[in-house]
Amino acid sequence: xEAFSTISGIRKWVRSARAANETVCLVPTMGYFHxxxxxxxxxGRKLCDRVVVSIFVNPAQFGENEDLDAYPVDLERDKSLxxxxxxxxxxxxxxxxxxxxxxxxxxxxxxxPGHLCxxxxxxxxxxxxxxxxxxxxxxxxxxxxxxxxDYQQLLLIRRxxxxxxxxxIIDGAPIVREEDGLAMSSRNTYLTEQERRSALSLSxxxxxxxxxxxxxxxxxxxxxxxxxxxxLSHPGTRIDYVKPCDPETLEKVEAxxxxxxxxxxxxxxxxxxxxxxxxxPER
Amino acid sequence: xEAFSTISGIRKWVRSARAANETVCLVPTMGYFHxxxxxxxxxGRKLCDRVVVSIFVNPAQFGENEDLDAYPVDLERDKSLxxxxxxxxxxxxxxxxxxxxxxxxxxxxxxxPGHLCxxxxxxxxxxxxxxxxxxxxxxxxxxxxxxxxDYQQLLLIRRxxxxxxxxxIIDGAPIVREEDGLAMSSRNTYLTEQERRSALSLSxxxxxxxxxxxxxxxxxxxxxxxxxxxxLSHPGTRIDYVKPCDPETLEKVEAxxxxxxxxxxxxxxxxxxxxxxxxxPER
Numbered sequence: 001x002e003a004f005s006t007i008s009g010i011r012k013w014v015r016s017a018r019a020a021n022e023t024v025c026l027v028p029t030m031g032y033f034h035x036x037x038x039x040x041x042x043x044g045r046k047l048c049d050r051v052v053v054s055i056f057v058n059p060a061q062f063g064e065n066e067d068l069d070a071y072p073v074d075l076e077r078d079k080s081l082x083x084x085x086x087x088x089x090x091x092x093x094x095x096x097x098x099x100x101x102x103x104x105x106x107x108x109x110x111x112x113p114g115h116l117c118x119x120x121x122x123x124x125x126x127x128x129x130x131x132x133x134x135x136x137x138x139x140x141x142x143x144x145x146x147x148x149x150d151y152q153q154l155l156l157i158r159r160x161x162x163x164x165x166x167x168x169i170i171d172g173a174p175i176v177r178e179e180d181g182l183a184m185s186s187r188n189t190y191l192t193e194q195e196r197r198s199a200l201s202l203s204x205x206x207x208x209x210x211x212x213x214x215x216x217x218x219x220x221x222x223x224x225x226x227x228x229x230x231x232l233s234h235p236g237t238r239i240d241y242v243k244p245c246d247p248e249t250l251e252k253v254e255a256x257x258x259x260x261x262x263x264x265x266x267x268x269x270x271x272x273x274x275x276x277x278x279x280x281p282e283r
Numbered sequence: 284x285e286a287f288s289t290i291s292g293i294r295k296w297v298r299s300a301r302a303a304n305e306t307v308c309l310v311p312t313m314g315y316f317h318x319x320x321x322x323x324x325x326x327g328r329k330l331c332d333r334v335v336v337s338i339f340v341n342p343a344q345f346g347e348n349e350d351l352d353a354y355p356v357d358l359e360r361d362k363s364l365x366x367x368x369x370x371x372x373x374x375x376x377x378x379x380x381x382x383x384x385x386x387x388x389x390x391x392x393x394x395x396p397g398h399l400c401x402x403x404x405x406x407x408x409x410x411x412x413x414x415x416x417x418x419x420x421x422x423x424x425x426x427x428x429x430x431x432x433d434y435q436q437l438l439l440i441r442r443x444x445x446x447x448x449x450x451x452i453i454d455g456a457p458i459v460r461e462e463d464g465l466a467m468s469s470r471n472t473y474l475t476e477q478e479r480r481s482a483l484s485l486s487x488x489x490x491x492x493x494x495x496x497x498x499x500x501x502x503x504x505x506x507x508x509x510x511x512x513x514x515l516s517h518p519g520t521r522i523d524y525v526k527p528c529d530p531e532t533l534e535k536v537e538a539x540x541x542x543x544x545x546x547x548x549x550x551x552x553x554x555x556x557x558x559x560x561x562x563x564p565e566r
Contacts, residue, residue, distance in 0.1 A: 007448065104393040105412070105446035111387045129388070130447075137448040163388035164413075165290060165420040 001083040003090045007138050010091040014052065014139055017088075022049035026141035028132060031055040031092075032072040033081045036176040036184035040145045041085040043173045047143050053082050054091040054135050056098065060106075061127030072189050091139065098134060107133045107164070112156045115250035116263050117274065120240050128153055129160050136166055143169040147176075149183050151263060151276045152250065175275070177203065183275045190271040198234040198268050202275040205230045205242070209262050213281045218256045220244035231266055240265035240272065247278055256281055284366040286373045290421050293374040297335065297422055300371075305332035309424035311415060314338040314375075315355040316364045319459040319467035323428045324368040326456045330426050336365050337374040337418050339381065343389075344410030355472050374422065381417060390416045390447070395439045398533035399546050400557065403523050411436055412443050419449055426452040430459075432466050434546060434559045435533065458558070460486065466558045473554040481517040481551050485558040488513045488525070492545050496564045501539045503527035514549055523548035523555065530561055539564055 004010040017024055025048035027040045044051040055078055062068035075092065082090055106126050112118070113125040136144070146154045158170045176184045181203035182196075191199055205227035212223055224242045231237050246253055247261040256279075263276035287293040300307055308331035310323045327334040338361055345351035358375065365373055389409050395401070396408040419427065429437045441453045459467045464486035465479075474482055488510035495506055507525045514520050529536055530544040539562075546559040 011450070102442070103446050104395065105390065105443045106393070107388065107390055107447075109387045110389070134446075134448050137450060140450070159385070160388045163386050163417075164390075165417050167294070167420060167423070 001087055001089065003079060003092065005092050005094065007093060007097060010052065010089065010138060013089055017050045023142045024048055024050045024052060024139065026135065026139045026144040027051060027053045028135050028144065028146070029053060029055055030057045030071065030186065031078050032074055032186040033078050034184040034186065036147050036149065038081060038085055039176050040147055040173050041082065041087050043145050043171065045086055047145070047171060050088045051086070052089045052091060052139050052141065053087050054139070056093055056131065058127055058131040059095055060099065060130055061124050063121055063123060072186055098131070106130045107160060109156055109159060112152065112159055112250060115245065116152050116241060116243055117265060118152070120265065125156055129156060132157055133160065136168055141168060143171055145171045145173055148172050149175045149185065149274065149276070151261065155250070185273060187271055187273060191268060195236060195268045195271065198236050199273055201231040201234040201237055202264060202266055202273055205264065206262060206275060206277045209277070210279065213256060213279050220253050220256055223256070223262070227264070236269050238267040240267060284362070284370055284372065286362060286375065288375050288377065290376060290380060293335065293372065293421060296372055300333045306425045307331055307333045307335060307422065309418065309422045309427040310334060310336045311418050311427065311429070312336060312338055313340045313354065313469065314361050315357055315469040316361050317467040317469065319430050319432065321364060321368055322459050323430055323456050324365065324370050326428050326454065328369055330428070330454060333371045334369070335372045335374060335422050335424065336370050337422070339376055339414065341410055341414040342378055343382065343413055344407050346404055346406060355469055381414070389413045390443060392439055392442060395435065395442055395533060398528065399435050399524060399526055400548060401435070403548065408439055412439060415440055416443065419451055424451060426454055428454045428456055431455050432458045432468065432557065432559070434544065438533070468556060470554055470556060474551060478519060478551045478554065481519050482556055484514040484517040484520055485547060485549055485556055488547065489545060489558060489560045492560070493562065496539060496562050503536055503539055506539070506545070510547065519552050521550040523550060
């Protein structure tokens with residue numbers, strides 16, 4: 001496995017792969033790998049001849065009061081894990097290289113960020129779209145894989161790729177969970193033992209949603225209220241949002257009929273966690 | 284010369300050029316060609332094996348009260364002229380194809396549009412950056428040529444390409460002028476005979492600036508005032524701006540010492556014309 005810290009370095013490597021007629025898959029990450037990241041790398045290996053993993057804690061997608069400085073980093077461990085997954089190259093650029101002081105160009109979507117996490121994290125998705133556009137231009141992959149835990153991000157990247165005519169296929173990979181159901185996240189590392197127990201409320205509320213929808217519940221408001229009640233029964237939880245919505249537009253639905261996204265964000269102490277699930281209820 | 288109206292069509296054509304190891308230059312235009320456009324095509328032919336010219340009157344870069352609907356179009360003439368210049372392919376997409384109804388992704392710069400034309404045309408440069416990013420992704424050229432009459436646009440595209448890591452070389456080509464000095468523009472066609480005479484005030488005021496700088500003028504304010512006086516001595520002129528500024532940042536300069544951009548926009552009747560010149564005064 002090769003490791004590059006410069007844009008010109010990874011570019012040259014990708015170009016020689018391309019000259020050998022190999023396809024290239026990009027897995028953009030912020031590092032501190034867990035099973036979720038590794039599953040994206042495995043997916044990448046299935047889809048293309050070569051897998052490039054970028055590791056960059058992107059300052060542009062963190063708000064002023066968010067956890068940029070606290071975000072966990074362990075580059076050596078990340079490299080070992082990537083190597084073990086058969087990743088061909090890791091790209092770890094510096095902030096100065098990605099955002100030189102003259103930098104002033106941003107990619108922004110007008111509708112998708114007006115929902116869910118976009119409401120509590122203003123500017124977040126602008127930062128995401130911008131850095132992903134940059135990584136797409138640097139690596140010029142044939143495909144790129146994103147996890148479904150960040151469902152809104154996946155939707156946003158797909159929309160951006162379509163709107164700006166990126167010639168790149170965007171693949172989504174399923175959420176990977178701990179045995180007890182907690183969705184894997186680098187931020188789980190912030191949790192105390194007590195908080196870790198309360199964090200289960202997210203996946204459990206989605207299980208409850210599944211049961212309710214199975215039993216024929218058609219009222220999205222009732223679904224959300226029952227989920228909220230379950231979450232708040234766990235100590236130290238504060239709900240950011242619990243939203244049953246349209247999986248394509250993220251807009252509110254009046255009744256549970258077609259495909260439904262249920263997405264939620266909950267603060268456990270100082271840690272903000274997200275989770276989601278898509279349902280296909282019988283009509 | 285081949286003509287394409289679909290994104291997939293031009294993509295396939297470019298891909299086969301690339302497969303034959305040919306380099307590709309893109310000349311993005313809004314059509315209604317004059318000598319200025321033709322000079323960009325010639326420049327493209329010098330730089331690359333293949334030249335693609337896009338013709339698209341981009342609605343996203345026109346303000347609500349601007350001349351989108353009046354913008355002159357003559358596609359058949361444009362094609363003949365391009366063919367005569369040895370252009371290999373023209374790409375003429377529809378608005379619906381470029382901006383389908385789900386479209387919601389824009390590229391925006393934070394500083395460059397805060398000057399010159401950006402002030403009187405809010406949203407204009409967002410529309411320009413967005414459509415150029417799209418065209419870059421559709422054609423994936425090695426180089427792209429832009430005219431220097433739209434100096435701010437050229438600067439913006441260079442900055443965008445650098446900031447978003449487009450692997451494309453941006454070339455600027457000199458302003459082409461009528462014999463009497465008027466910078467070529469598709470909008471010159473709007474001018475009546477009387478207005479055509481008043482339109483000369485733009486290039487003449489730049490000539491005046493040249494004389495003043497040659498004579499050692501160091502005061503940008505005085506330079507602008509003298510230029511304005513000259514322009515207003517022509518009937519039917521209304522000044523939008525006359526700005527001596529830094530050619531890199533477009534910011535105001537306190538004194539004329541290093542390289543200086545003098546840019547101006549003047550309304551002649553209902554037609555808005557722009558012009559500019561870069562000076563390298565002796566210190």
